[in-house]
Amino acid sequence: MTGETRELEYDYSRLVVPFGPVHPALKEPVHFKVFVKKEEVVDVGLRLGHVHRGIEALAETRNLVQAMYLVERVCGICSHSHTTCFVGALEEIGRIQPSERALYLRTLVFELERLHSHLLWLGIMAYEIGFDTLFMFAFNTREAVLDLFEEITGNRVHHSMNVIGGVRWDLDGRMVEKVGRSMSKVREAAQRIREIFQDKTVEERLSGVGLLDRGAAQELCTVGPTARGSGLKTDVRKEDPYAAYGALEGSFSIVTRTEGDAYARTEVRIFEIFETINMINEILARLPGGSIRPGETIIRSMNRVPQGEAVSRVEAPRGELLYYVRTDGKGGLRRLKVRTPTLANIVGLRQMLIGGEVADIPVVVASIDPCLSCTNRITVIDLDKGGAGEPLRRRRRKWPH
Amino acid sequence: MGRGLRAAFRALLRKPVRVRYLTEAGEMVPVPERYRGKITYDKGACIGCLLCIRTCPSGAISTTEEKKVEFSVFKCTFCGQCAEICPKKAVKLGSDFELVVYEKEGMVVR
Amino acid sequence: MAALAALLASLPAAVFLSLLFEGIDRKLHARMQGRIGPPVTQPFYDFAKLLNKESVFPSSSSKAIFASAPVIAAASSILAGAIPLASLVAGTSVVGDLILILYLLTMSSIMVMIGGSSSGNPYGAIGFSRKMVMLIGYEVPLLASILPLSLKSQHSFSYHGIVQSQVGMGTCFAFAYPSSAFAAAAFLACIPAAAGVVPFDVPEAKTEIVHGYLVEYGGPHLALARLAKDAASFALSFLALTLFFYHPPLFEGHASLGGLASAILCVAFAPAMMFLTVTVPRTVFARLKVGQAFKFCWSLPLTLSALSVVLSAAGF
Ligand code: SF4
Ligand code: SF4
Numbered sequence: 001m002t003g004e005t006r007e008l009e010y011d012y013s014r015l016v017v018p019f020g021p022v023h024p025a026l027k028e029p030v031h032f033k034v035f036v037k038k039e040e041v042v043d044v045g046l047r048l049g050h051v052h053r054g055i056e057a058l059a060e061t062r063n064l065v066q067a068m069y070l071v072e073r074v075c076g077i078c079s080h081s082h083t084t085c086f087v088g089a090l091e092e093i094g095r096i097q098p099s100e101r102a103l104y105l106r107t108l109v110f111e112l113e114r115l116h117s118h119l120l121w122l123g124i125m126a127y128e129i130g131f132d133t134l135f136m137f138a139f140n141t142r143e144a145v146l147d148l149f150e151e152i153t154g155n156r157v158h159h160s161m162n163v164i165g166g167v168r169w170d171l172d173g174r175m176v177e178k179v180g181r182s183m184s185k186v187r188e189a190a191q192r193i194r195e196i197f198q199d200k201t202v203e204e205r206l207s208g209v210g211l212l213d214r215g216a217a218q219e220l221c222t223v224g225p226t227a228r229g230s231g232l233k234t235d236v237r238k239e240d241p242y243a244a245y246g247a248l249e250g251s252f253s254i255v256t257r258t259e260g261d262a263y264a265r266t267e268v269r270i271f272e273i274f275e276t277i278n279m280i281n282e283i284l285a286r287l288p289g290g291s292i293r294p295g296e297t298i299i300r301s302m303n304r305v306p307q308g309e310a311v312s313r314v315e316a317p318r319g320e321l322l323y324y325v326r327t328d329g330k331g332g333l334r335r336l337k338v339r340t341p342t343l344a345n346i347v348g349l350r351q352m353l354i355g356g357e358v359a360d361i362p363v364v365v366a367s368i369d370p371c372l373s374c375t376n377r378i379t380v381i382d383l384d385k386g387g388a389g390e391p392l393r394r395r396r397r398k399w400p401h
Numbered sequence: 402m403g404r405g406l407r408a409a410f411r412a413l414l415r416k417p418v419r420v421r422y423l424t425e426a427g428e429m430v431p432v433p434e435r436y437r438g439k440i441t442y443d444k445g446a447c448i449g450c451l452l453c454i455r456t457c458p459s460g461a462i463s464t465t466e467e468k469k470v471e472f473s474v475f476k477c478t479f480c481g482q483c484a485e486i487c488p489k490k491a492v493k494l495g496s497d498f499e500l501v502v503y504e505k506e507g508m509v510v511r
Numbered sequence: 512m513a514a515l516a517a518l519l520a521s522l523p524a525a526v527f528l529s530l531l532f533e534g535i536d537r538k539l540h541a542r543m544q545g546r547i548g549p550p551v552t553q554p555f556y557d558f559a560k561l562l563n564k565e566s567v568f569p570s571s572s573s574k575a576i577f578a579s580a581p582v583i584a585a586a587s588s589i590l591a592g593a594i595p596l597a598s599l600v601a602g603t604s605v606v607g608d609l610i611l612i613l614y615l616l617t618m619s620s621i622m623v624m625i626g627g628s629s630s631g632n633p634y635g636a637i638g639f640s641r642k643m644v645m646l647i648g649y650e651v652p653l654l655a656s657i658l659p660l661s662l663k664s665q666h667s668f669s670y671h672g673i674v675q676s677q678v679g680m681g682t683c684f685a686f687a688y689p690s691s692a693f694a695a696a697a698f699l700a701c702i703p704a705a706a707g708v709v710p711f712d713v714p715e716a717k718t719e720i721v722h723g724y725l726v727e728y729g730g731p732h733l734a735l736a737r738l739a740k741d742a743a744s745f746a747l748s749f750l751a752l753t754l755f756f757y758h759p760p761l762f763e764g765h766a767s768l769g770g771l772a773s774a775i776l777c778v779a780f781a782p783a784m785m786f787l788t789v790t791v792p793r794t795v796f797a798r799l800k801v802g803q804a805f806k807f808c809w810s811l812p813l814t815l816s817a818l819s820v821v822l823s824a825a826g827f
Binding site for chain 3: 405406409410415417
């Protein structure tokens with residue numbers, strides 16, 4: 001057989017394997033340039049920006065109501081996190097206090113979103129390790145949550161739940177019951193998924209892979225389950241409670257693991273599913289009465305937001321999401337800055353990948369639960385060379401200070 | 402392994418999961434009450450206040466000569482803001498989600 | 512002459528059965544995941560569709576090898592499926608054809624692998640090196656598990672001879688001797704690796720190296736490369752059934768019906784074999800890594816086959 005290997009033109013000692021922007025394991029456009037020595041990864045280069053959409057600049061041309069729906073579309077999975085964060089900043093600038101019931105409903109949808117996001121992620125993880133059956137099971141379970149969204153808010157993905165100073169959709173008794181029933185079903189299914197994930201074959205694939213120790217996790221400013229899998233006890237819901245998390249503080253705890261590998265991150269998310277289900281049941285039990293939104297039209301609320309600036313943080317399913325909002329006092333935006341959780345986590349990838357195997361690349365990349373269309377917040381344009389930058393240069397605006 | 406095996410065989414013996422879609426021509430799958438589908442517009446009720454245009458995030462609404470509005474469903478993102486702001490409840494988001502037409506004209510709601 | 516006619520007739524039959532078996536496998540796989548799954552005839556549509564498409568040759572490939580590899584691979588694994596069929600029908604076989612069958616199966620893997628690595632794609636190159644490791648992993652226990660059968664059937668390496676010796680014993684090898692029972696277990700444990708399905712599909716791991724050596728293939732060449740894989744899993748499950756589980760009261764039927772009847776019976780039962788050795792593993796396992804897969808092959812199946820060889824040499 002040795003004679004036949006001569007057909008190869010490859011230098012086996014150092015192959016450059018491109019991962020993405022189109023790759024079956026990474027469904028979103030990101031490009032990793034992986035330097036491989038035999039099966040070992042020796043270096044990784046990352047390139048972002050393939051789907052830079054200019055949402056921040058676009059938002060500055062819209063009024064606050066329009067921008068609210070625009071930021072919802074930053075992400076298709078944590079859409080509610082984005083509006084909650086944005087609306088939270090507006091409410092802070094305008095000193096608008098939503099009613100208790102509105103805050104609870106906001107939290108309810110928020111946690112349902114975490115539930116569906118984590119279930120989706122478990123499915124993706126299973127798919128990455130070649131376990132399609134588990135992928136199907138996880139997605140089937142997730143379907144129940146999406147159906148709830150459709151019932152509560154009218155849309156499975158973009159819920160349009162928030163308005164300035166409240167929420168749009170109320171829950172009647174029948175729906176409360178239905179959510180409760182769904183939750184016990186989801187819990188049962190999640191239990192089964194958890195058991196399969198704790199199987200030895202799965203554990204073998206995931207443990208010891210993509211190591212990120214506590215120090216590195218802290219230094220690289222990782223957030224969310226990625227940080228919690230490395231032993232950092234960080235969660236915006238506890239540290240800086242927003243919506244109704246302050247009142248619900250006793251009904252959930254922060255799940256952490258100290259191993260810092262892909263399996264730890266998986267476990268963090270699996271146990272967060274159960275925490276979330278508990279919290280949803282708690283919310284349903286404690287749902288206060290009252291109105292869900294201010295009596296005035298949203299245009300009036302919008303006009304009540306004065307000139308000002310605020311930073312708002314929420315704990316999206318993938319970690320801390322941060323918005324910086326500066327309003328112009330005339331119902332518009334001066335500046336919007338979005339820092340998505342994946343942007344914080346993705347820098348940790350290099351550390352996790354180097355020294356690992358090629359087989360582990362998809363697993364490690366998936367283990368931080370990357371949401372890349374959220375993350376494509378930067379794009380490098382060489383203005384001097386013209387080219388693709390030319391139309392952008394014409395549209396470039398001076399930032400008002 | 403045992404648990405995966407058990408789950409797989411349980412699925413084998415059960416009916417496969419299916420989400421019903423259109424079954425026969427003209428028959429629609431029921432959607433929830435709050436479902437946000439294709440816009441319906443009651444021109445008679447509209448007073449031409451244009452609040453909907455002011456808040457539509459995607460610029461799907463435009464004015465007509467007779468001081469009313471029309472909706473381009475292809476631009477619409479189904480956020481439901483127009484239905485919410487309309488003081489006369491002239492706009493609603495219906496249950497139609499089959500948005501396929503041969504002529505673009507068919508997707509303008511007047 | 513009759514044997515040759517049977518072989519010629521078996522070739523299209525093997526192609527048909529390979530595709531049909533893939534359809535059955537996909538349907539059961541889907542149902543175990545809670546999906547409806549494609550119709551059983553789907554692989555035929557896929558095959559026909561791919562045949563009608565254009566083959567693209569990457570400019571970095573060495574064309575002759577790239578184009579001929581899947582043809583040879585498909586031919587050898589179809590032959591590997593057709594020979595057992597033909598010898599059951601005709602009731603004869605040549606000396607040492609069992610070795611030929613196993614060689615053909617190996618040949619088919621090697622050919623696809625070489626074709627993939629000649630494509631000039633880094634994924635193909637990684638697929639090549641992984642397949643190499645896997646080949647070494649499963650070939651040894653697979654071959655070793657045949658030895659006890661040969662020892663127990665008067666040192667015959669003829670496929671039909673081994674099947675007939677089960678008729679002579681009145682029971683099948685899987686239950687006849689402890690040594691052959693271990694051999695059966697080793698053979699079955701090797702099938703997922705030899706057929707290249709999850710958990711052993713490392714050489715073409717979709718999410719890691721984008722189907723590895725298949726990455727640059729398209730059109731008729733892809734159709735043939737996939738047919739080679741289907742035919743290999745058909746051949747393996749058919750071999751496993753007839754070599755180890757040819758229970759005479761069940762399969763021999765009435766001698767008056769002849770070889771054709773027992774061949775048909777075997778074909779009818781082979782999907783059960785495939786379900787156990789291909790569909791179930793690929794449904795309930797996650798993909799292993801190359802090292803883990805190799806370790807598995809050299810621990811469980813190799814121990815089993817070594818044990819069976821030792822036992823059979825000792826006369827058990
Ligand atoms: S639903 Fe939203 S996007 Fe569609 S027309 Fe109304 S306001 Fe515009
Ligand atoms: S908000 Fe209602 S009444 Fe006003 S223009 Fe729009 S549709 Fe007509």
